[in-house]
Amino acid sequence: MNFLDxxxxxxxxxxxxxxxxxxGVVLGFNMFMANLLSSDLxxxxxxxxxxxxSELILAHSHTMAARLKTHESITDSFNSLRTAVTRIDQTLxxxxxxxxxxxxQNRSYQxxxxxxxxSAGVLNTAMKNWSAYKTKLDTVLRLSGDPYKNEANGTITxxxxxxxxxxxxxxxxxxxxAASAELSAAFKSVADELESELNARVHTLRLVQTTTIILTLxxxxxxxxxxxxxxxxxxxxxxxxxxxxxxxxxxxxxxxxLLDRNQQIGHERSKALSxxxxxxxxxxMSFEDLLRPLVPEKTLKTAQDYVELLWGERVNEKLVKSINxxxxxxxxxxxxxxxxxxxxxxxxxxxxxxxxxLSHLLVTVTDVTKRVMLAKExxxxxxxxxxxxxxxxxxxxxxxxxxxxxxxxxxxxxxxINTILREPAREEADFRIxxxxxxxxxxxxKGEASALGLKTVDQRAHAFEDSLAxxxxxxxxxxxxxxxLVVKLDDLFNHMNQVREMLSRLTDLHHAISGRxxxxxxxxxxxxxxxxxxxxxxxxxxxxxxxxxxxxxEALMSGTGLKHTLESLAQxxxxxxxxxxxxxxxxxESVPEVYRRTVKDIAIQLVRNAxxxxxxxxxxxxxxxxxxxxxxxxxxVDHGDQGVELVVQDDGCGLQLDRIKQAAIEHGLVTxxxxxxMDARQTMSLIFRPGFSTSDTVTSDAGRGAGMDLxxxxxxxxxxRVGMSTARGRFTRFKIxxxxxxxxxxx
Amino acid sequence: MSDAELATFVEGxxxxxxxIGHQPASVxxxxxxxxxxxxxxxxxxxxxxxxxxxGVVYFTASRSMLTVLLMRMGETExxxxxxxxxVGEVANTISGNARRDYGTDFMxxxxxxxxxxxDQVVLPDGARSIVIPIxxxxxxxxxxxxxx
Numbered sequence: 001m002n003f004l005d006x007x008x009x010x011x012x013x014x015x016x017x018x019x020x021x022x023x024g025v026v027l028g029f030n031m032f033m034a035n036l037l038s039s040d041l042x043x044x045x046x047x048x049x050x051x052x053x054s055e056l057i058l059a060h061s062h063t064m065a066a067r068l069k070t071h072e073s074i075t076d077s078f079n080s081l082r083t084a085v086t087r088i089d090q091t092l093x094x095x096x097x098x099x100x101x102x103x104x105q106n107r108s109y110q111x112x113x114x115x116x117x118x119s120a121g122v123l124n125t126a127m128k129n130w131s132a133y134k135t136k137l138d139t140v141l142r143l144s145g146d147p148y149k150n151e152a153n154g155t156i157t158x159x160x161x162x163x164x165x166x167x168x169x170x171x172x173x174x175x176x177x178a179a180s181a182e183l184s185a186a187f188k189s190v191a192d193e194l195e196s197e198l199n200a201r202v203h204t205l206r207l208v209q210t211t212t213i214i215l216t217l218x219x220x221x222x223x224x225x226x227x228x229x230x231x232x233x234x235x236x237x238x239x240x241x242x243x244x245x246x247x248x249x250x251x252x253x254x255x256x257x258l259l260d261r262n263q264q265i266g267h268e269r270s271k272a273l274s275x276x277x278x279x280x281x282x283x284x285m286s287f288e289d290l291l292r293p294l295v296p297e298k299t300l301k302t303a304q305d306y307v308e309l310l311w312g313e314r315v316n317e318k319l320v321k322s323i324n325x326x327x328x329x330x331x332x333x334x335x336x337x338x339x340x341x342x343x344x345x346x347x348x349x350x351x352x353x354x355x356x357x358l359s360h361l362l363v364t365v366t367d368v369t370k371r372v373m374l375a376k377e378x379x380x381x382x383x384x385x386x387x388x389x390x391x392x393x394x395x396x397x398x399x400x401x402x403x404x405x406x407x408x409x410x411x412x413x414x415x416x417i418n419t420i421l422r423e424p425a426r427e428e429a430d431f432r433i434x435x436x437x438x439x440x441x442x443x444x445x446k447g448e449a450s451a452l453g454l455k456t457v458d459q460r461a462h463a464f465e466d467s468l469a470x471x472x473x474x475x476x477x478x479x480x481x482x483x484x485l486v487v488k489l490d491d492l493f494n495h496m497n498q499v500r501e502m503l504s505r506l507t508d509l510h511h512a513i514s515g516r517x518x519x520x521x522x523x524x525x526x527x528x529x530x531x532x533x534x535x536x537x538x539x540x541x542x543x544x545x546x547x548x549x550x551x552x553x554e555a556l557m558s559g560t561g562l563k564h565t566l567e568s569l570a571q572x573x574x575x576x577x578x579x580x581x582x583x584x585x586x587x588x589e590s591v592p593e594v595y596r597r598t599v600k601d602i603a604i605q606l607v608r609n610a611x612x613x614x615x616x617x618x619x620x621x622x623x624x625x626x627x628x629x630x631x632x633x634x635x636x637v638d639h640g641d642q643g644v645e646l647v648v649q650d651d652g653c654g655l656q657l658d659r660i661k662q663a664a665i666e667h668g669l670v671t672x673x674x675x676x677x678m679d680a681r682q683t684m685s686l687i688f689r690p691g692f693s694t695s696d697t698v699t700s701d702a703g704r705g706a707g708m709d710l711x712x713x714x715x716x717x718x719x720x721r722v723g724m725s726t727a728r729g730r731f732t733r734f735k736i737x738x739x740x741x742x743x744x745x746x747x
Numbered sequence: 748m749s750d751a752e753l754a755t756f757v758e759g760x761x762x763x764x765x766x767i768g769h770q771p772a773s774v775x776x777x778x779x780x781x782x783x784x785x786x787x788x789x790x791x792x793x794x795x796x797x798x799x800x801x802g803v804v805y806f807t808a809s810r811s812m813l814t815v816l817l818m819r820m821g822e823t824e825x826x827x828x829x830x831x832x833x834v835g836e837v838a839n840t841i842s843g844n845a846r847r848d849y850g851t852d853f854m855x856x857x858x859x860x861x862x863x864x865x866d867q868v869v870l871p872d873g874a875r876s877i878v879i880p881i882x883x884x885x886x887x888x889x890x891x892x893x894x895x
Contacts, residue, residue: 294854295854296798296799296853296854330797330798332797332798332854334856334857340795340797340854340856342797342801418778418779421776421777421778421779422776422778423776424775424776424880424887425775425776426773426775426882430776431776434776478773478774479773479774479775479776479777479879479880480754480757480774482776482777483750483753483754483757483774483777483879484750485777486753486777486778486779486877487748487749487750487753487877489779490748490779490875490877493779493781493875494875
């Protein structure tokens with residue numbers, strides 16, 4: 001700010017300056033007048049004393065005359081007379097000449113007034129009289145020296161000088177009384193004149209002082225009036241401005257406040273701020289204090305860093321604002337129920353400059369909860385839609401009946417896993433039993449998901465198996481080890497719900513298409529085919545309860561879905577293993593409902609096993625003089641009261657007993673000595689042991705040693721039997737026998 | 748929810764027993780409950796969580812277990828207040844563990860204690876709960892984690 005740029009204080013400053021100047025001038029004048037008066041007083045006193053000088057002349061001359069008569073020394077009186085004469089002469093001459101004189105302190109005085117009448121006349125007359133008087137005095141003063149002589153007789157008499165002096169004194173005596181009186185009167189007159197002059201000056205000084213006091217008081221009152229008036233006007237203006245500010249701060253929906261360099265919140269704040277932050281007082285509160293109870297530590301640190309950045313002098317404000325990390329801050333307020341009320345706030349910062357320097361940050365807080373919630377819902381909806389679209393694309397390639405059955409079976413398996421988990425367990429043995437039981441369930445889910453091409457389910461089931469495999473190898477087990485399992489199970493449940501929801505949407509879609517198709521060209525075979533499939537889907541998806549209508553039951557019992565599933569599975573595993581296979585299915589449509597799931601699960605495991613382990617690669621097959629494409633057959637035969645039989649046979653390399661023994665030894669299932677004693681049948685039975693696998697690596701198709709264990713346990717659940725026959729390099733055949741449906745054991 | 752997050756809550760619970768009960772607690776086999784009515788015993792200490800995850804974590808224990816625990820602590824006044832304080836302390840320990848590991852991402856409420864009223868335990872709509880049995884001596888309490 002410029003020094004002379006006083007702004008609204010300019011009138012006050014000028015008033016004070018004038019006031020001070022006036023006081024200074026008056027004081028200076030006073031001092032000048034005081035000096036003058038002091039001088040006048042001294043001069044007046046000096047002149048008054050000159051009256052005495054003339055009387056002193058008279059006294060000294062009389063003293064001399066008396067002493068001459070008594071023959072005393074007259075030296076002192078003579079000298080005093082000379083001094084008095086000289087002084088009067090000098091003073092009177094100087095006064096008459098130019099109105100000046102020098103006092104006995106050698107201070108000079110000059111008064112122009114004495115050159116004017118009546119003083120000038122008085123002084124001239126006095127000068128004339130003094131000249132005549134002084135002539136006689138000079139006669140006396142010329143007779144200096146000893147006026148006595150000593151006679152011979154010892155007496156003292158006047159000598160000639162003394163006699164002349166006595167005569168001169170006698171002559172002087174004739175005029176001196178009158179002359180002295182005139183002189184005294186003249187000095188008195190002059191002194192009176194000077195006193196009048198002095199009084200006039202005193203009067204002038206008093207007048208000036210009175211005027212000054214009046215002016216001073218006037219100026220003071222003027223300044224007071226100006227200040228009062230200005231302050232009143234400013235108060236009115238400030239009041240109006242403040243009211244406007246208060247109205248704005250009380251009405252605006254945003255939270256407004258200023259932050260200083262120490263991140264302290266300013267005193268002026270909008271009313272909305274209290275509502276937003278659910279507090280009445282922000283006094284002595286910093287930005288950190290405001291946020292700390294509401295946001296996680298990470299967000300708080302981010303906020304502080306960003307605000308710190310805004311205080312940088314060379315910061316590009318637009319650039320910094322563009323990277324504002326606080327445009328969507330989640331804040332959580334404790335509610336009465338002990339939980340949190342979540343809101344989303346947007347913090348906007350504007351740098352406030354004062355005098356070219358950054359002084360504050362203006363913070364604008366906006367509650368963007370509704371906007372954020374809408375955006376989140378939209379994003380979730382989009383993500384969900386995208387996930388559902390992916391699912392939809394997969395589901396559309398899946399046989400509807402197989403999919404519905406899978407959902408039902410998978411749900412059962414997952415619930416079974418949860419039931420297994422829920423069984424109380426404290427000892428390690430309890431936990432180990434759980435592992436093998438869960439293995440079978442999840443393996444079935446994984447197998448069918450893989451067969452149906454539901455990759456997302458397959459991957460999740462595989463991850464669950466990974467966790468099982470991980471904890472299975474641990475030496476000591478506790479519930480802690482099972483925590484990852486329950487998390488993955490939760491994820492599987494959620495995902496299966498998504499698939500189910502997707503299926504439900506497809507059903508809705510079907511309704512929409514059905515409505516349109518009533519008016520569409522009935523000759524359009526493709527549309528008819530689609531509708532038939534959706535019809536099937538609808539009836540299947542609505543039939544969680546297997547006792548529903550005959551149409552649904554018929555669809556569920558259809559072997560077409562299973563055949564399709566197995567063909568897809570065989571092809572998929574063959575592709576993964578770089579093999580070629582051809583699957584032939586017979587009698588699957590006659591699988592009784594009571595065995596539907598069991599046959600499906602067994603067939604899936606055996607098909608996967610056959611392609612992964614039995615069928616050779618095309619190169620190996622050609623070298624073994626076989627067709628490149630392996631043959632795999634599945635046959636289901638209903639023997640009535642004699643039970644049912646599932647036969648799965650491949651023309652692959654057959655079971656390699658040596659390799660089976662070696663794998664069993666490596667997996668710790670048997671010792672080398674035990675293996676050596678095993679015959680062919682016992683060796684082949686090893687493949688049903690949990691954890692047995694001849695595969696060196698774990699893939700989604702083989703390696704865990706769970707598939708054949710699942711087959712064994714499924715057969716055992718139904719009191720069935722498993723038969724195997726194999727010939728090296730030629731075939732492997734599994735015969736699964738299950739009791740007649742009427743005697744089936746509920747699984 | 749991740750395995751590590753779940754492990755943090757469990758570790759907070761077992762650590763409390765090891766420190767206060769002078770005997771470590773073992774973790775039972777965890778399982779899921781999706782009917783919105785998970786296990787609630789007579790005394791429940793609960794914390795609410797917001798931020799990266801939202802939901803409820805609570806520790807619930809029976810009177811008999813808390814009685815033994817109080818006795819092991821040398822407490823002679825086996826009052827309901829002391830039992831409520833115990834479950835509150837367990838919830839507080841869980842909260843402290845969660846703050847230590849995930850304080851930068853989570854907002855964690857002050858622990859609340861309820862006694863015997865299952866309806867006071869309000870879970871997020873539609874969320875599945877993970878129930879973890881906490882076995883201590885011959886008693887079983889439960890830690891329930893229900894996060895969206």
